[in-house]
Amino acid sequence: MTLSLVGLEIVVNHAPGHTGGSVTFRLPTGAPITAHGKSKIDVDVLFSGDLLFAGSIGRTDLPGGDYPTILRSLARVCLTLPDETVVLSGHGPQTTIGAERRANPFLTGLAPPAGPHRGM
Numbered sequence: 001m002t003l004s005l006v007g008l009e010i011v012v013n014h015a016p017g018h019t020g021g022s023v024t025f026r027l028p029t030g031a032p033i034t035a036h037g038k039s040k041i042d043v044d045v046l047f048s049g050d051l052l053f054a055g056s057i058g059r060t061d062l063p064g065g066d067y068p069t070i071l072r073s074l075a076r077v078c079l080t081l082p083d084e085t086v087v088l089s090g091h092g093p094q095t096t097i098g099a100e101r102r103a104n105p106f107l108t109g110l111a112p113p114a115g116p117h118r119g120m
Helices: 067-078 097-103
Strands: 002-005 008-014 023-027 045-049 086-089
Touching: none
Parallel strands: 045 086
Antiparallel strands: 002 008, 008 023, 023 045
């Protein structure tokens, strides 16, 4: 799903697991970063909320959380993105998809789903 907001095209993906209604927001490469659209971002930027953190993932032990579901969301939403994608999470420092793919223990053994997929 794409959300058009003040001249930005923001990709929205349903990413349940931390909660049933969790979503991520992504500014794709080339999105304008000024009011006049003269400057563009040069890599995807993912606002991951509580799905993915630097070195960790969102909690699933609270009501509405589900560990197998968050793992599927991580594989579908995060691991399909390029390594250089910047991740801005709901807590903690900035990271990239590549750094998390290499070092995040929760992503070990996960793979993006095969075949075409849609955002929601």
